[in-house]
Amino acid sequence: MDLLNAFITLANFVIIPAIAYGSQLALGALGVTLIYGILRFSNFAHGDTMAFGTMVTILITWLFQAWGISLGVLPTALLALPFGIAGCAAFVLLTDRAVYRFYRTQKAKPVILVIVSMGVMFIMNGVVRFIIGPDDHNFSDGERFIISARTFRELTGLQEGLAIRTSTGITVITAVVVVALLFWFLNKTRTGKSMRAYSDNEDLALLSGINPERVVLVTWVIVAALATVAGTLYGLDKSFKAFTYFQLLLPIFASAIVGGLGSPVGAIAGGFVIAFSEVTITYAWKKVIVYVLPDGMGPDGLVQLLSTDYKFAVSFIILLVVLLFRPTGLFKGKSV
Amino acid sequence: MIKVDNVVKTFGGFRAVDGASLEIAQGAITGLIGPNGAGKTTLFNVIAGVLKPTSGKVTMLGEDITGLAPHDLFHKGLLRTFQIAHEFGSMTCRENLMMVPGNQSGETLWNTWFGRKRIADEERALRAKADEVLEFLTISHLAEQKASQISGGQKKLLELGRTMMVDAKIVFLDEVGAGVNRTLLNTIGDAIIQLNKERGYTFVVIEHDMDFIGRLCDPVICMAEGKVLAEGTLAEIKANEQVIEAYLGTGLKNKDKVGA
Numbered sequence: 001m002d003l004l005n006a007f008i009t010l011a012n013f014v015i016i017p018a019i020a021y022g023s024q025l026a027l028g029a030l031g032v033t034l035i036y037g038i039l040r041f042s043n044f045a046h047g048d049t050m051a052f053g054t055m056v057t058i059l060i061t062w063l064f065q066a067w068g069i070s071l072g073v074l075p076t077a078l079l080a081l082p083f084g085i086a087g088c089a090a091f092v093l094l095t096d097r098a099v100y101r102f103y104r105t106q107k108a109k110p111v112i113l114v115i116v117s118m119g120v121m122f123i124m125n126g127v128v129r130f131i132i133g134p135d136d137h138n139f140s141d142g143e144r145f146i147i148s149a150r151t152f153r154e155l156t157g158l159q160e161g162l163a164i165r166t167s168t169g170i171t172v173i174t175a176v177v178v179v180a181l182l183f184w185f186l187n188k189t190r191t192g193k194s195m196r197a198y199s200d201n202e203d204l205a206l207l208s209g210i211n212p213e214r215v216v217l218v219t220w221v222i223v224a225a226l227a228t229v230a231g232t233l234y235g236l237d238k239s240f241k242a243f244t245y246f247q248l249l250l251p252i253f254a255s256a257i258v259g260g261l262g263s264p265v266g267a268i269a270g271g272f273v274i275a276f277s278e279v280t281i282t283y284a285w286k287k288v289i290v291y292v293l294p295d296g297m298g299p300d301g302l303v304q305l306l307s308t309d310y311k312f313a314v315s316f317i318i319l320l321v322v323l324l325f326r327p328t329g330l331f332k333g334k335s336v
Numbered sequence: 337m338i339k340v341d342n343v344v345k346t347f348g349g350f351r352a353v354d355g356a357s358l359e360i361a362q363g364a365i366t367g368l369i370g371p372n373g374a375g376k377t378t379l380f381n382v383i384a385g386v387l388k389p390t391s392g393k394v395t396m397l398g399e400d401i402t403g404l405a406p407h408d409l410f411h412k413g414l415l416r417t418f419q420i421a422h423e424f425g426s427m428t429c430r431e432n433l434m435m436v437p438g439n440q441s442g443e444t445l446w447n448t449w450f451g452r453k454r455i456a457d458e459e460r461a462l463r464a465k466a467d468e469v470l471e472f473l474t475i476s477h478l479a480e481q482k483a484s485q486i487s488g489g490q491k492k493l494l495e496l497g498r499t500m501m502v503d504a505k506i507v508f509l510d511e512v513g514a515g516v517n518r519t520l521l522n523t524i525g526d527a528i529i530q531l532n533k534e535r536g537y538t539f540v541v542i543e544h545d546m547d548f549i550g551r552l553c554d555p556v557i558c559m560a561e562g563k564v565l566a567e568g569t570l571a572e573i574k575a576n577e578q579v580i581e582a583y584l585g586t587g588l589k590n591k592d593k594v595g596a
Contacts, residue, residue: 189448190440193427200424200425200426201424203418204422204424208407208436208498209437210435212407221445
């Protein structure tokens with residue numbers, strides 16, 4: 001029995017990856033939830049908005065790399081991130097002008113807007129593949145590890161290693177900063193309060209002199225920023241591929257719905273619930289169990305509940321269970 | 337002050353407002369009465385920009401305001417309240433009031449980051465004003481309460497308070513008295529009269545309580561089936577044959593009042 005090594009293994013293969021993945025999902029789900037709460041529709045194009053923002057960030061990163069600009073140990077992408085956000089915001093605002101505004105003035109039903117957002121999704125999807133191609137791109141540079149498995153083993157003398165990758169560290173720190181900023185913005189600033197007022201009661205907001213177009217504009221800019229940050233962090237952690245971002249839509253929506261659509265706190269909680277479930281259910285527990293059980297009693301099989309190919313099914317199941325027992329999500333969101 | 341000229345609003349085939357024309361005098365408290373479904377609220381919605389009229393024209397102080405957006409009308413000094421009180425549920429009563437004046441400097445992303453001091457000064461002034469309004473409406477003790485948690489009558493007061501946060505020119509009150517007890521209704525009535533006298537607000541009041549109308553309003557306009565039926569003092573309206581038939585009825589209770 002070796003509980004310390006068991007814990008290190010668990011941390012290395014489950015806890016740390018799930019925290020990183022959860023942060024990325026939470027940022028994505030925050031964007032979805034804001035659109036739902038304020039503009040009142042489920043934005044299916046969110047995954048591809050993330051892809052677009054990340055694509056701009058990657059292009060700028062390549063440009064910086066060509067110019068020889070770097071951030072030393074940190075990935076150059078962080079330097080390119082503000083440009084990515086600006087590019088993504090511009091594109092999203094253009095979409096709003098060209099597409100969503102028309103339906104907004106018609107006071108279209110949410111169902112119609114959802115279908116419209118699917119159209120936008122396909123176009124964005126095409127634009128991204130047209131510009132950067134459908135292939136995998138790895139744009140992470142700088143130091144790969146904050147602490148590598150070998151250094152950790154040498155440092156502690158333990159049998160198991162604990163690796164913390166730079167991208168994981170950056171993901172968690174950035175997510176915390178971004179979420180803190182967002183909550184400060186929504187709760188303390190006048191613009192944030194206008195957005196909450198608009199979300200609470202649209203009619204009253206209009207009759208209180210709140211300019212709806214400005215609320216919509218600010219919402220899109222914030223959503224573009226969240227999407228770009230989430231996408232870039234995911235890309236740094238894994239790699240960038242347009243199709244992967246499209247697939248991310250499912251866990252992101254699951255996170256937002258599990259937490260309660262329209263509730264920012266719920267989106268964050270939902271992100272971590274989905275991430276931890278996905279990682280724990282698809283992880284092969286054999287190693288941890290061997291450490292925990294007395295010698296010779298370890299299992300022969302991998303003790304993996306589901307193959308990683310089925311990881312998206314996990315989101316579906318959690319979604320179903322939560323909706324059956326709490327239709328408005330864990331934190332009371334809006335139910336339509 | 338407000339002139340409604342032959343306004344028609346149809347929903348599908350149903351003519352909710354069917355060629356209504358009326359004029360609202362500056363400085364008056366005008367009562368708007370009529371049976372349920374007479375088109376009173378729809379007319380309010382058309383004037384306040386919530387609905388676009390199918391045809392017809394609305395002017396305010398000679399300016400054409402037909403079909404302007406509600407938030408634009410708000411900045412012109414035209415305010416309204418709702419029949420069923422609306423509130424920003426997730427905010428406190430004080431924050432509800434502080435939301436009201438539009439075009440605050442804190443509303444732009446630029447000022448959020450670079451105009452902190454200006455926003456702070458503005459917020460302080462707003463806060464003082466909101467507290468003053470709460471005091472005036474006798475609900476100071478609710479300042480920190482979430483607006484979703486206060487009673488229906490108190491929400492009506494909050495609605496009225498919202499109109500006091502800016503220098504309104506004309507305020508449309510849609511059934512302020514519905515579901516409100518006598519004492520609170522008197523408080524609301526007092527507040528309306530005081531606002532009218534001291535601040536020169538013009539009011540248009542939709543109400544079914546004839547005592548309340550009698551206390552506040554002169555003139556009174558009666559609508560039925562989307563049209564303006566009669567206009568005059570309450571006594572004249574009560575004596576009007578058409579109004580009796582369409583709205584007041586000939587029940588015993590009302591019979592006594594007719595002509596009184």
